[in-house]
Amino acid sequence: MSDPNLGLTVIHRRYVPYSHAHYGGNLVDGAYTLGLFGDVATEVAIRMDGDEGLLAGYSEIRFLGPVRAGDVLEAGAEVVRIGRRSRELRLWAQVVARAEPERGASAARVVDPPERVVEAVATVVVPTAT
Numbered sequence: 360m361s362d363p364n365l366g367l368t369v370i371h372r373r374y375v376p377y378s379h380a381h382y383g384g385n386l387v388d389g390a391y392t393l394g395l396f397g398d399v400a401t402e403v404a405i406r407m408d409g410d411e412g413l414l415a416g417y418s419e420i421r422f423l424g425p426v427r428a429g430d431v432l433e434a435g436a437e438v439v440r441i442g443r444r445s446r447e448l449r450l451w452a453q454v455v456a457r458a459e460p461e462r463g464a465s466a467a468r469v470v471d472p473p474e475r476v477v478e479a480v481a482t483v484v485v486p487t488a489t
């Protein structure tokens with residue numbers, strides 16, 4: 360019988376503050392989204408194993424589009440493989456709202472459908488059950 364945690368999905372959303380803009384055009388560095396992946400992976404580990412877990416590595420990361428200050432960014436994780444202590448996660452990030460500075464300093468719009476900006480596969484390792 361397959362593990363009931365296979366397919367477990369966690370989603371976080373976060374406003375990207377202007378204090379994180381790092382490059383021209385208010386572009387945010389790629390590590391910002393990886394930080395969000397670390398948080399969403401942590402909640403997966405808490406839900407599955409009652410522990411925050413440790414990220415062992417990424418087997419794949421693809422940056423598909425820009426993340427900018429003023430975006431509302433959604434990060435998701437789905438459990439795709441369960442080992443003894445390892446849990447492989449499919450991760451994605453998408454922009455669900457975005458600033459429109461050309462329309463005004465605080466103008467923004469909903470991005471519908473969301474724009475997929477990062478995809479990754481990572482492994483979280485949890486301690487042996489005691």
Ligand SMILES: C[C@H](N)CC(=O)SCCNC(=O)CCNC(=O)[C@H](O)C(C)(C)COP(=O)(O)OP(=O)(O)OC[C@H]1O[C@@H](n2cnc3c(N)ncnc32)[C@H](O)[C@@H]1OP(=O)(O)O
Pocket residue numbers: 397398400401404411412413414415416441442443444445446482483484
């Ligand atoms: C999600 C977190 N809450 C937030 C973070 O991002 S933590 C910050 C970044 N990560 C770290 O600081 C972790 C540093 N690394 C470690 O502490 C260790 O390397 C480890 C705990 C991740 C693994 O060490 P160890 O317990 O000695 O590993 P093993 O006994 O050899 O293997 C256990 C299982 O893990 C699988 N595995 C190990 N390394 C990798 C890897 N690089 N990529 C994929 N899988 C890995 C290994 O195959 C074992 O799997 P099974 O238990 O057989 O399923």
